[in-house]
Amino acid sequence: MPTCNPVLAIDNLSLEFPAYQNNVKALNGVSLHVNPGEIVGVVGESGSGKSVTAMLSMRLLPERSYRITSGSLSMLNRNMLTAPEKDLLQIRGRDCAMIFQEPMTALNPTRRIGRQMLDVIIHHQKISAAAARDKAIALLRDMHIASPEQVLESYPFELSGGMRQRVMIALAFSCEPQLLIADEPTTALDVTVQRQVLLLLREKARQKGTAILLITHDMALVSQFCDRVYVMYTGAVVEQGLTDDVMSHPQHPYTQGLLSGLPEMVEPGQPLMTIPGQVPNLARLPSGCTFAERCAHAMPMCGERPVLTAIHGNEQRKSACWLPHQELS
Numbered sequence: 001m002p003t004c005n006p007v008l009a010i011d012n013l014s015l016e017f018p019a020y021q022n023n024v025k026a027l028n029g030v031s032l033h034v035n036p037g038e039i040v041g042v043v044g045e046s047g048s049g050k051s052v053t054a055m056l057s058m059r060l061l062p063e064r065s066y067r068i069t070s071g072s073l074s075m076l077n078r079n080m081l082t083a084p085e086k087d088l089l090q091i092r093g094r095d096c097a098m099i100f101q102e103p104m105t106a107l108n109p110t111r112r113i114g115r116q117m118l119d120v121i122i123h124h125q126k127i128s129a130a131a132a133r134d135k136a137i138a139l140l141r142d143m144h145i146a147s148p149e150q151v152l153e154s155y156p157f158e159l160s161g162g163m164r165q166r167v168m169i170a171l172a173f174s175c176e177p178q179l180l181i182a183d184e185p186t187t188a189l190d191v192t193v194q195r196q197v198l199l200l201l202r203e204k205a206r207q208k209g210t211a212i213l214l215i216t217h218d219m220a221l222v223s224q225f226c227d228r229v230y231v232m233y234t235g236a237v238v239e240q241g242l243t244d245d246v247m248s249h250p251q252h253p254y255t256q257g258l259l260s261g262l263p264e265m266v267e268p269g270q271p272l273m274t275i276p277g278q279v280p281n282l283a284r285l286p287s288g289c290t291f292a293e294r295c296a297h298a299m300p301m302c303g304e305r306p307v308l309t310a311i312h313g314n315e316q317r318k319s320a321c322w323l324p325h326q327e328l329s
Ligand SMILES: Nc1ncnc2c1ncn2[C@@H]1O[C@H](COP(=O)(O)OP(=O)(O)OP(=O)(O)O)[C@@H](O)[C@H]1O
Pocket: 017, 024, 026, 044, 045, 046, 047, 048, 049, 050, 051, 052, 053, 065, 217, 282
């Protein structure tokens, strides 16, 4: 349970996309929360439901394309599943901002950066164009951009990928949101730029007390940037805890699999491992543990789906696997 009022609280959330035959069960009882100022990671393979969780948190999934079958989702104590559109418009951008993988798609290619930044700042803050321009310059400078005036005059395609993402981060912070959701914000960038951008993101978040939900398939990024982490698989959280704890003592075989693919976690000379098999079809999930068919430790009791359970009574540290219980009994 959260220790203070969380900025984002998701409880037992299940969502499906209706389909002609079997519905796609994209989220299956997800619970997660983000406390003020925390940097929280959500990690998992492709198709594990990370983006659906992120998009739904801001109610950005196309209405009527999905059905909520259980649970709740609130942002700053407001029910996001029932909030009317006019409230959503206020929440997005003012209370919560989102950064996506490819800033080129979020920026309008035909308009200069300055024009786009000013529009956003003026819309949310109701200040004059001159004040908004000063603010845009300050925001870009905060992102360690050496010549903000020049960037304001540029079109998106004239900037490098890393520079575009810095502009997006500056924009995301422009309304001083309490929560920033970053969905694979640096996946399109090379490793060095990736690190620089994330360090800037974290520095700025710490300065402003902004909470971040960082969505990534990359455990290495989580280990470097997040206070806590949720590991997702087939639309459910299978492990959670403080990042250091999850990294050093992963409980779920899925988390262990993700970690054994990281060069920094493997003894020199040992091969990097990948998890065998494939993510099961979300329209035909097995009734038992959804990871069992790929798991080296699978046993008869995995025919029943394990629930996310506190480890050693620690409510912050949980795993959804029968294995620890087996060892304890
Ligand atoms: N509009 C939709 N209609 C049907 N299925 C969808 C829709 N949007 C997402 N899905 C399915 O929901 C599942 C979860 O998708 P999601 O995009 O959340 O995965 P992800 O964890 O973000 O993966 P990635 O790492 O590839 O971004 C996937 O199987 C996806 O195909």
